[in-house]
Amino acid sequence: MSGSLTSELPTSSPNEPSPKRHTRFLEQLNLIRLILSERIGEDRTTQQAAALTYNTLFSLLPTIVLGLIVMSMAFSNADVQHAEAAIFARFGLAQIHNRGTTGSNSHLLIKTLNNIISKVRVVLQNPGTGAVGFFVLLWAAISLMRVIESTFNHIYRVTTPRPWARRLTLYWCVLTLGPLGLAMSFYFSAKFLLLAGAVSTVQIFLQPLTLLASYVSVWVIILLFYKIIPNTLVTWRAAFWGSLAATLLWELGKWGFGLYVGYVAGYGKWYGNLGLIPLFMFWIYLTWIFLLLGVEVAYIQQHFRILLRRKLNQGGSDTPLIDSHWVLPLAVLLVQQFRKGETVTPDLAARNLHLSPHIAGEFLTALQHAGLVHALTGEENQYVLAKAPENITLRDLLSAVGHRCHTLLEASHAAGANHPLLSTPVLQQMHEVQDQWTASRTMADLALPASGGQAVVPAVRAGS
Secondary structure, rough: OOOOOOHHHOOOOOOOOHHHHHHHHHHHHHHHHHHHHHHHHHHHHHHHHHHHHHHHHHHHHHHHHHHHHHHHHOOOOOHHHHHHHHHHHOOOOOOOOOOOOOHOOHHHHHHHHHHHHHHHHHHOOOOOOOHHHHHHHHHHHHHHHHHHHHHHHHHHOOOOOOHHHHHHHHHHHHHHHHHHHHHHHHHHHHHHHHHOOOOHHHHHHHHHHHHHHHHHHHHHHHHHHHHOOOOOOHHHHHHHHHHHHHHHHHHHHHHHHHHHHHHHOOOOHHHHHHHHHHHHHHHHHHHHHHHHHHHHHHHHHHHHHHHHHHHHHOOOOOOOOOOHHHHHHHHHHHHHHHHHHOEOOOOHHHHHHHOHHHHHHHHHHHHHOOOOOOEEOOOOOOOEEEOOOHEHHHHHHHHHHHHHHHHHHHHHHHHOOOOOOOHHHHHHHHHHHHHHHHOOEHHHHHOOEOOOOOOOOOOOOOOO
């Protein structure tokens, strides 16, 4: 899919009056807003954010400690401490304090976190408890990653999780390369500022450049997170727009949360230092809200045409409008997997065909109801051909999914031969030609490889 979200919608003519173009643009934005709000409700985004907040409270410190251990393997203690302070400040933890507190108590949360991290690192350095402590930290960090992946997969309608071997490899890469990337960005930023500060003509640009670099670093981290965590194909364009939306929301939210803590919140008057706990939990919850909204934006950008058609088709079928001929490349995948003795899942079809897992699942379910594929007993969402590919015609495939896609052929059959719009002589002739052509070719023909750079087109069978 190319273009931004609004580029997928019908555009106005260049000669159209400016007020009318403005109205159409607002209508387009309103459609996007409606799709996003429906997705938030369908995916229970607020509940998902609350669940992630709960898991983060238990796994945040182990994940931070594990990251600092990885950093310390490549950088000096001073660089690690600088990176630790920069991370706390960049992720909004430094601004969480009780209103009215000053001096040593004004950043009690940061000091408490630093003390706990120091104690945990001492435990890890103890020969008697270090190995056990390290595996406990690793288990907690992996548990958080597992919940994050499950949530992202839910938004992307992915029903088949990664095998555990691939999961552990991915989690280990994120937990090791992520902290190293952060540390390197802070290290080179500090070196750049040190060198640039010595040049008087450059000093005026240092503050905006530093601010821009901090925003870009967060955006790149979220971009990579959106790209690799879901167990499906996420396009770079979708990850770009989703991460950009999440970064903007998060930065605005951090600014608003700072105002809330500084001028509105009165937790300190009632709870004292315990007031830091609800503030800390609230900020983590807001962070997950922003990140999940970014995932929703990425999904909408990648599947916008399908979602738009479903939105415009509301009041009719709940199934998104899509070309029924998409079942043909799906049939090729079914034949290939059948010959290798393997199954097809909605997620596998989605990755190979660039469809959403939901649409791929709809097609496979339709083929199952038509008796063309079997769902394996005891295996969730795994399908295999019910017949040999030579015994399934293309007409069988198109008929199986036609009622779900609301094709013209299905509509004309339902309307009868005398309908003035759906059954004109030319349309009837077109349907007859298509019916004869698809009845004369099988799934085996469809899956034939190209020969000499040209596709192999089987001859029409006798009697067809």
